[in-house]
Amino acid sequence: MRIAQLGMKKVPSREGGIEIVVEELATRMAALGHAVTCYNRNTHHVSGKKFDAEKLKEYKGVRIKYVPTIDKKGLAAVSSAFFATVAASFGRYDVVHIHAEGPAFMCWLPKLFGKRVIVTIHGLDHQRAKWGKFASKFIMMGEKNAVRFASEIIVLSKGVQEYFEKTYGRKTVFISNGVNRPEQRDVEAIRDKFGLEKDGYILFLGRLVPEKGIRYLIEAFKSVSTDKRLVIAGGSSDSGGFVDELHQLAAGDERIIFTGFVQGRPLEELYSNAYVYVLPSDLEGMPLSLLEAMSYGNACLTSDIEECASVVGDKAVIFKKGNVEDLTVKLQYLCDNTETVENLKREAADYICGKYNWDDVVGETMKVYG
Numbered sequence: 001m002r003i004a005q006l007g008m009k010k011v012p013s014r015e016g017g018i019e020i021v022v023e024e025l026a027t028r029m030a031a032l033g034h035a036v037t038c039y040n041r042n043t044h045h046v047s048g049k050k051f052d053a054e055k056l057k058e059y060k061g062v063r064i065k066y067v068p069t070i071d072k073k074g075l076a077a078v079s080s081a082f083f084a085t086v087a088a089s090f091g092r093y094d095v096v097h098i099h100a101e102g103p104a105f106m107c108w109l110p111k112l113f114g115k116r117v118i119v120t121i122h123g124l125d126h127q128r129a130k131w132g133k134f135a136s137k138f139i140m141m142g143e144k145n146a147v148r149f150a151s152e153i154i155v156l157s158k159g160v161q162e163y164f165e166k167t168y169g170r171k172t173v174f175i176s177n178g179v180n181r182p183e184q185r186d187v188e189a190i191r192d193k194f195g196l197e198k199d200g201y202i203l204f205l206g207r208l209v210p211e212k213g214i215r216y217l218i219e220a221f222k223s224v225s226t227d228k229r230l231v232i233a234g235g236s237s238d239s240g241g242f243v244d245e246l247h248q249l250a251a252g253d254e255r256i257i258f259t260g261f262v263q264g265r266p267l268e269e270l271y272s273n274a275y276v277y278v279l280p281s282d283l284e285g286m287p288l289s290l291l292e293a294m295s296y297g298n299a300c301l302t303s304d305i306e307e308c309a310s311v312v313g314d315k316a317v318i319f320k321k322g323n324v325e326d327l328t329v330k331l332q333y334l335c336d337n338t339e340t341v342e343n344l345k346r347e348a349a350d351y352i353c354g355k356y357n358w359d360d361v362v363g364e365t366m367k368v369y370g
Helices: 017-031 076-090 102-106 108-112 133-149 158-168 189-194 214-221 240-250 264-273 288-295 306-312 324-336 338-355 358-369
Strands: 002-006 035-041 062-067 095-099 116-121 152-155 201-205 229-233 256-260 276-279 300-303 317-319
Touching: 002 017, 002 076, 017 035, 017 062, 017 095, 017 288, 017 358, 035 076, 062 076, 076 095, 076 102, 076 108, 076 133, 095 102, 102 133, 108 133, 116 133, 116 358, 133 158, 152 158, 152 358, 158 306, 189 256, 189 264, 201 214, 201 264, 201 288, 214 229, 214 240, 214 324, 229 264, 240 256, 276 288, 276 324, 288 300, 288 306, 288 338, 300 306, 300 324, 306 317, 317 324, 324 338
Parallel strands: 002 035, 002 095, 035 062, 095 116, 116 152, 201 229, 201 276, 229 256, 276 300, 300 317
Antiparallel strands: none
């Protein structure tokens, strides 16, 4: 089968969860013998030029193409999606797989050219606080066009599936994300760079955007009595002003560390050695960072939104979304009860790796391709 994937920033990359999903799908499909092409943005890394990687023409059997992109907030996604969709429409593909609501704006075009068009909704992007009026309207139109023109829509959570059913009467296909069982890493790089030791810190790792609930986490942690650090790891994503706000909010508490964007060995060490991983999100699609944190055997604390609660089951601690007081209580409890934390750690990896498997995800996705 000839398959085009578009809507992500770049493959390979950890600039966001969509990029990880597309890499896992595309490389596994290529390994199965399918001809897969990924359309990358032609921009700098979202967290800065210093993270730019070599431009590849091929990656693990996947063909990589770059499309013209206006490298400005709100325009990068629009411009790259336009050119990628046009290229895919004229390309010799059986399936065009579009990721996210905004890029689905032009999903009618490959459909017009006889392609089977699949749209994956990674989350209800029009609800994300980082977007302005134009971008939000564009994303909303992408959602509506996906409903109208896509051959099939894939969703990552039951909550989003219910949204499409209630809002549009549109049936969707629920396919969760997957996770790999990682190799545990001893503390080395994060000791040298950030002064961190095993079990000496509470970790948030993800994009620094408003809907991740990082404000609540900082406010809550400042009231927690502990000598553990709070590590906030991740880069901005069209949200530089918000990152400045977070730094101001954390000012005066020397226990709080911002690492910036991390990848490779430092990222693996952060996951491997955290005391607790926290994801206080208001809005998610299906949080890959939460799956990854549990795959490393982390005790996790997350908000009670369906997209998080359904992932962790009874293998994590849950607090009321947006409730700083409840988050403070739960953080203090975990800091004071190491036995509870150790029990959660013992069960996390086997539970999550048994529940979510990338090979299963690829198999279900190929069925949707037809």
